[in-house]
Amino acid sequence: MRSCRDVARLLSESLDHTLPWHVRLGLRMHLAMCGICRVSRRQTLALRKAFRCYGREDDPGEDTSVELPPEARERIRQRVREAAQRDRSASR
Amino acid sequence: MDPERWVDDHGDMLYRYALSRVHDDAAAQDLVQETFLAALKGGQQFAGRSTERTWLTGILRHKLVDLVRKESRQQSVEDMEATLAVEDELFDTGGRWRSRPPEWETDPFEALKNKEFRAVLQHCVQALPDGGREAFVLRELEGFDTDFLCKELDVSATNLWVILHRARLMLRACLSANWFEQRKVSS
Numbered sequence: 154m155r156s157c158r159d160v161a162r163l164l165s166e167s168l169d170h171t172l173p174w175h176v177r178l179g180l181r182m183h184l185a186m187c188g189i190c191r192v193s194r195r196q197t198l199a200l201r202k203a204f205r206c207y208g209r210e211d212d213p214g215e216d217t218s219v220e221l222p223p224e225a226r227e228r229i230r231q232r233v234r235e236a237a238q239r240d241r242s243a244s245r
Numbered sequence: 246m247d248p249e250r251w252v253d254d255h256g257d258m259l260y261r262y263a264l265s266r267v268h269d270d271a272a273a274q275d276l277v278q279e280t281f282l283a284a285l286k287g288g289q290q291f292a293g294r295s296t297e298r299t300w301l302t303g304i305l306r307h308k309l310v311d312l313v314r315k316e317s318r319q320q321s322v323e324d325m326e327a328t329l330a331v332e333d334e335l336f337d338t339g340g341r342w343r344s345r346p347p348e349w350e351t352d353p354f355e356a357l358k359n360k361e362f363r364a365v366l367q368h369c370v371q372a373l374p375d376g377g378r379e380a381f382v383l384r385e386l387e388g389f390d391t392d393f394l395c396k397e398l399d400v401s402a403t404n405l406w407v408i409l410h411r412a413r414l415m416l417r418a419c420l421s422a423n424w425f426e427q428r429k430v431s432s
Contacts, residue, residue: 193342200353213355
């Protein structure tokens with residue numbers, strides 16, 4: 154019988170590749186009997202759903218108050234301007 | 246194409262994206278700068294601002310992978326042993342849970358709408374150990390698969406899966422302690 158520690162590791166692994174069928178069966182049996190592993194699995198899957206969207210097109214939120222600090226913005230603007238000018242004079 | 250507008254039009258958005266993926270503010274600023282410089286070399290024409298935004302985000306993602314490739318090294322035995330602690334904290338010597346994880350009253354996906362949660366999440370990702378953070382970000386946030394990650398991070402699949410497992414446990418513990426457990430509905 155697998156320990157909860159092993160089950161937790163295998164459940165995480167199942168997110169990254171397909172486990173052999175007999176391992177999946179064993180996990181299902183463990184989950185049927187172990188309420189704590191069920192809670193843990195539920196939370197792991199709920200987090201995965203959030204992580205897949207975080208920062209991307211289907212992110213339900215965004216904190217638009219977070220901005221580039223003014224000195225960083227100016228530094229980057231300057232570098233881009235310099236690089237663009239270099240490109241322009243190189244193509245003449 | 247007007248590169249000198251890019252920083253004003255897309256700088257903040259790209260910075261927010263970078264902050265959610267890298268270790269700190271300075272690394273995020275560098276990533277944004279690298280993105281714009283790489284975009285200059287691209288020389289594409291775009292009809293609308295949203296496609297420009299999508300294109301620049303795509304470049305940022307590539308620059309992120311480049312950054313990880315440059316900084317990653319083979320996970321040493323010490324690194325693997327250092328992260329063992331998170332499993333030891335959760336499980337006793339018989340492999341049983343030491344305690345039942347508290348139930349969460351809010352859903353993480355819904356919590357993304359909350360600015361404070363986003364700040365906690367960003368902090369928790371940045372707090373992951375080097376190695377674990379890169380693997381977690383590229384796998385869980387960017388969606389790259391095992392084969393790709395084994396190549397970029399120069400680790401075996403078995404080690405990668407353990408690294409990801411422990412990173413997920415650490416992140417969940419951080420989010421639980423700093424957010425979900427503080428949001429009990431008072432009865």
